[in-house]
Amino acid sequence: MTALVAFWRKYRRNRAAVAGLAMLVVVLLAAIFGPLVYPTDPFDMVGRPSSPPSARFVLGTDVSGRDMLAGLLHGARVSLMIGILASLGATLFGLIVGAIAGYYGRAVDTILMRCTDFFLTIPSFILAIVIIAIFRPSVATVTLAIAAVSWPQVARLARAEFIAHRDREYVLACRALGMSDFEIITRQILPNALPSLLVVSSLLVATSILTESGLSFLGLSDPNVISWGYMVGVGRTVLRVAWWMPAIPGIAILLTVLCINLVGEGLNEALNPRLQRR
Amino acid sequence: MMPAKLWFVLRRVLQVIPVVLAIAALNFLLLHLAPGDAADIIAAQSGGATPEFVAELRRSFGLDRPLYQQFLFYIARLMTFDLGWSNVQQRPVFDLIADRVPATLLLMMTGISLALLFGTLLGILAAMRHRDRIDAVVSVLALLAYATPQFWLGLMLIVLFSITLGVLPSGGMMTIGPDMSAGARTLDVARHLLLPTLTLGLFYMAIYARLMRSAMLEVYTQEFITTARAKGLSEARVGLVHAASNALLPVVTLAGVQIGHLLGGSVLVETVFGWPGLGRLVFDALLQRDLNLLLGILFVSSVLVVLINLAVDLLYGFLDPRIVHK
Amino acid sequence: MSALLQVEGLSVRFPTTRGDVAALEDFSFEMREGETVALVGESGSGKSTAALALSRLIPESTGRVISGRVMFEGRDLLALPVHDLREVRGRRIGMIFQDPMMALNPVFTIGWQLAEPLRQHFGLSQRAARDRAVELLGQVAIPAPEQRIDQYPHNLSGGMRQRVMIAMALACRPSLLIADEPTTALDVTVQAQVLSLIKTLKDELGTAVLLITHDLAVVWEIAQRVIVMYAGRKVEEGTAADVFDDPQHPYARELLRAAAFASGGDGRLPEIPGTVPSPFDMPPGCRFAPRCASAREICRAVLPPLKSSAPGHAAACVLVGSAVP
Numbered sequence: 001m002t003a004l005v006a007f008w009r010k011y012r013r014n015r016a017a018v019a020g021l022a023m024l025v026v027v028l029l030a031a032i033f034g035p036l037v038y039p040t041d042p043f044d045m046v047g048r049p050s051s052p053p054s055a056r057f058v059l060g061t062d063v064s065g066r067d068m069l070a071g072l073l074h075g076a077r078v079s080l081m082i083g084i085l086a087s088l089g090a091t092l093f094g095l096i097v098g099a100i101a102g103y104y105g106r107a108v109d110t111i112l113m114r115c116t117d118f119f120l121t122i123p124s125f126i127l128a129i130v131i132i133a134i135f136r137p138s139v140a141t142v143t144l145a146i147a148a149v150s151w152p153q154v155a156r157l158a159r160a161e162f163i164a165h166r167d168r169e170y171v172l173a174c175r176a177l178g179m180s181d182f183e184i185i186t187r188q189i190l191p192n193a194l195p196s197l198l199v200v201s202s203l204l205v206a207t208s209i210l211t212e213s214g215l216s217f218l219g220l221s222d223p224n225v226i227s228w229g230y231m232v233g234v235g236r237t238v239l240r241v242a243w244w245m246p247a248i249p250g251i252a253i254l255l256t257v258l259c260i261n262l263v264g265e266g267l268n269e270a271l272n273p274r275l276q277r278r
Numbered sequence: 279m280m281p282a283k284l285w286f287v288l289r290r291v292l293q294v295i296p297v298v299l300a301i302a303a304l305n306f307l308l309l310h311l312a313p314g315d316a317a318d319i320i321a322a323q324s325g326g327a328t329p330e331f332v333a334e335l336r337r338s339f340g341l342d343r344p345l346y347q348q349f350l351f352y353i354a355r356l357m358t359f360d361l362g363w364s365n366v367q368q369r370p371v372f373d374l375i376a377d378r379v380p381a382t383l384l385l386m387m388t389g390i391s392l393a394l395l396f397g398t399l400l401g402i403l404a405a406m407r408h409r410d411r412i413d414a415v416v417s418v419l420a421l422l423a424y425a426t427p428q429f430w431l432g433l434m435l436i437v438l439f440s441i442t443l444g445v446l447p448s449g450g451m452m453t454i455g456p457d458m459s460a461g462a463r464t465l466d467v468a469r470h471l472l473l474p475t476l477t478l479g480l481f482y483m484a485i486y487a488r489l490m491r492s493a494m495l496e497v498y499t500q501e502f503i504t505t506a507r508a509k510g511l512s513e514a515r516v517g518l519v520h521a522a523s524n525a526l527l528p529v530v531t532l533a534g535v536q537i538g539h540l541l542g543g544s545v546l547v548e549t550v551f552g553w554p555g556l557g558r559l560v561f562d563a564l565l566q567r568d569l570n571l572l573l574g575i576l577f578v579s580s581v582l583v584v585l586i587n588l589a590v591d592l593l594y595g596f597l598d599p600r601i602v603h604k
Numbered sequence: 605m606s607a608l609l610q611v612e613g614l615s616v617r618f619p620t621t622r623g624d625v626a627a628l629e630d631f632s633f634e635m636r637e638g639e640t641v642a643l644v645g646e647s648g649s650g651k652s653t654a655a656l657a658l659s660r661l662i663p664e665s666t667g668r669v670i671s672g673r674v675m676f677e678g679r680d681l682l683a684l685p686v687h688d689l690r691e692v693r694g695r696r697i698g699m700i701f702q703d704p705m706m707a708l709n710p711v712f713t714i715g716w717q718l719a720e721p722l723r724q725h726f727g728l729s730q731r732a733a734r735d736r737a738v739e740l741l742g743q744v745a746i747p748a749p750e751q752r753i754d755q756y757p758h759n760l761s762g763g764m765r766q767r768v769m770i771a772m773a774l775a776c777r778p779s780l781l782i783a784d785e786p787t788t789a790l791d792v793t794v795q796a797q798v799l800s801l802i803k804t805l806k807d808e809l810g811t812a813v814l815l816i817t818h819d820l821a822v823v824w825e826i827a828q829r830v831i832v833m834y835a836g837r838k839v840e841e842g843t844a845a846d847v848f849d850d851p852q853h854p855y856a857r858e859l860l861r862a863a864a865f866a867s868g869g870d871g872r873l874p875e876i877p878g879t880v881p882s883p884f885d886m887p888p889g890c891r892f893a894p895r896c897a898s899a900r901e902i903c904r905a906v907l908p909p910l911k912s913s914a915p916g917h918a919a920a921c922v923l924v925g926s927a928v929p
Contacts, residue, residue, distance in 0.1 A: 118300050120535070121587065122580045125542025126560060130576050133564060134312045210427055214546050217429045218561060232430055243437045250430030258425035501706040504661055509721045509772070510694030523711050
């Protein structure tokens with residue numbers, strides 16, 4: 001418990017990170033409870049198309065007369081869910097690849113790193129587009145596609161951490177005690193690598209949300225759910241007369257990504273203290 | 279005995295070949311993961327066909343051969359720059375792509391140059407004025423720019439500069455109309471290039487500004503900075519010459535690594551601005567469900583990234599005197 | 605002869621997360637032209653801080669000079685406007701540092717770095733500065749200077765890099781050379797060469813040398829006068845002969861005993877019991893009192909002032925002059 005308190009004290013020193021966390025909590029609450037409190041189906045045509053914000057529709061309606069606020073709240077769920085799941089998937093896979101490459105080294109490392117570097121060469125956004133185009137857009141395929149193009153950066157970081165730790169004395173001591181490789185990797189080295197991984201993972205949520213919004217802007221979102229990027233794409237058609245329509249969901253994306261970045265950096269400062277000159 | 283630099287260049291160039299092969303393999307894999315194949319598509323387009331006809335089509339395309347043979351044929355075709363046929367646009371995929379590459383390269387190169395130039399300058403400024411208000415302002419702006427979705431930024435810029443202020447065109451690469459002199463034409467393209475470049479580059483400008491700043495702050499703790507000051511050099515010279523030259527290396531490295539990422543961004547930016555490049559082609563291919571074209575673009579863009587990485591590596595080898603001798 | 609350098613009551617403080625640390629306190633000394641003075645002490649004694657503080661090379665974020673004067677060639681360096689200070693740095697005062705690999709910029713050739721102070725202070729053209737740089741490399745006994753001039757620091761050995769630093773520091777013929785642990789990072793065989801080079805050059809050019817070191821053998825080789833430092837304060841000062849033959853301060857005595865062992869003494873490693881006090885927890889009186897075998901009550905209560913035992917030889921100890929071993 002004291003570790004948590006100590007961590008919070010360090011985190012608290014970065015005011016921007018605290019603000020980011022507060023904003024993130026608001027977004028999370030809106031995503032979880034918003035659609036419950038405001039149950040309008042975002043796909044229902046409930047009003048006059050393209051009407052500006054008013055008393056009845058706080059954020060107006062889109063080109064088909066759908067409630068923008070409902071879209072925003074439901075979109076929050078989709079963006080956050082895909083963002084978090086994609087990040088988790090990429091982190092898990094990247095961690096496994098990186099840990100094995102870093103710990104065992106030599107041939108295994110070379111092969112795995114060649115693969116990882118290869119994936120870093122392919123333009124990730126275009127690859128994601130191709131994957132989704134082949135397998136038809138759905139929440140599942142979008143999440144998997146984003147995870148499939150994001151894992152290499154996690155792998156590199158994990159590898160670096162495991163390389164740094166594998167020759168440390170405590171690892172040699174564990175080996176001398178007869179611990180299995182698996183145990184050393186998971187119970188000895190991994191907890192030390194966790195802080196960096198946590199930071200990368202949280203920052204990955206932000207980039208995943210940006211990627212997902214870009215994909216749905218291009219029309220590659222699950223047709224059964226509404227997504228912020230999709231809303232911007234739809235609003236684009238009436239840019240000249242109703243600029244707020246693409247503007248509002250875009251601001252939602254910006255704020256969400258911003259607060260996640262702030263939190264991620266706050267985590268970085270709290271978990272990985274650098275030797276700073278004041 | 280070859281001089282070290284030549285050996286270095288040769289080594290790097292040879293390393294490209296297996297990577298291109300691997301890209302081709304990935305493409306091939308994706309092509310075969312897609313439901314249906316060329317024969318099905320043609321059959322569907324000709325309004326349905328008998329199973330025998332489809333089987334005949336398959337044979338003629340070589341689709342009934344074992345997979346490894348198909349792969350070899352695929353490689354052979356690639357070497358002759360045959361990327362397949364776009365059934366939708368009724369043109370060879372390679373031609374379609376070749377038409378668009380220059381526009382994308384123009385956008386990308388301008389974008390990254392802008393991002394590097396202003397990003398590093400802002401980063402240097404923020405580091406040299408560390409703990410001043412300028413530093414805080416740069417950091418905040420960078421944070422905002424880093425969180426901004428590029429497609430949204432493009433739209434907002436269009437609203438501001440094209441629709442409201444009417445000073446810049448809202449799309450396309452040039453004004454269609456009467457012939458212009460070379461000078462006027464260049465200016466015209468430049469006007470059309472401005473907003474897309476800004477949209478594409480802002481994200482990276484933020485990244486480079488922050489990286490340059492932290493790299494500079496790191497370099498400032500090094501001993502040779504004290505030496506430079508002890509020599510009686512001005513603080514400006516210490517920062518701009520001694521510190522920046524060392525801090526530049528990680529930033530340029532990162533820029534090189536991000537070329538692939540930049541290509542992805544160009545898809546969104548070109549779509550928003552109707553810029554006639556590879557990125558827009560992706561969007562068109564998506565709309566038209568043209569898988570051959572999509573895969574062709576994936577291949578070409580990947581190879582493009584490999585080649586640009588090669589160029590950057592070679593450049594880096596000449597910039598940092600320590601690399602070549604590794 | 606008037607003093608080249610007169611330091612009066614120099615004090616430097618470092619702010620840290622746990623409060624301010626007095627890295628250097630009330631430090632005063634003088635140097636004449638052409639003199640060689642050694643500042644001796646362990647790490648944390650304040651000797652490097654003093655060296656950097658003289659030409660205001662301590663970054664604002666690290667530490668502040670809170671009091672004192674540094675009169676150099678008649679002007680107070682601490683009060684000089686920055687523009688004038690920069691003309692003193694490199695031109696009138698040259699500095700060399702401990703680790704030449706870290707102290708040279710890795711991305712510029714040594715010729716370029718060597719020529720820089722020449723271009724800056726004398727306005728020499730590229731060509732002229734380069735020629736001069738080749739000459740300087742020859743003077744510090746670097747073989748084949750025309751080839752070396754276009755090489756990078758990592759192409760050179762440690763000893764050669766240090767020679768380059770010396771050439772760079774002396775390029776403008778300064779009247780004072782401050783050498784912060786110039787031989788510490790070098791191999792033993794190279795140390796002697798570099799020291800002898802410094803000796804030769806200082807005699808040739810008439811440069812005064814302020815040598816910072818923890819190695820008494822180096823002091824013996826080259827210094828005319830010695831200043832011993834402990835926990836941020838000066839504890840003894842005198843000619844090398846005086847201090848080595850008849851150290852007055854208990855700490856200086858212990859240092860010399862340990863050094864004597866190193867050069868083949870009586871077989872057992874002498875230890876000074878205790879440790880250097882933490883800068884956050886300085887004792888109110890003499891800083892050495894907690895470890896001093898001869899400490900009195902008064903030592904723990906009041907900082908001892910400098911007392912002379914002989915002309916030019918003083919120590920900050922109440923026992924100076926009394927016949928205590």
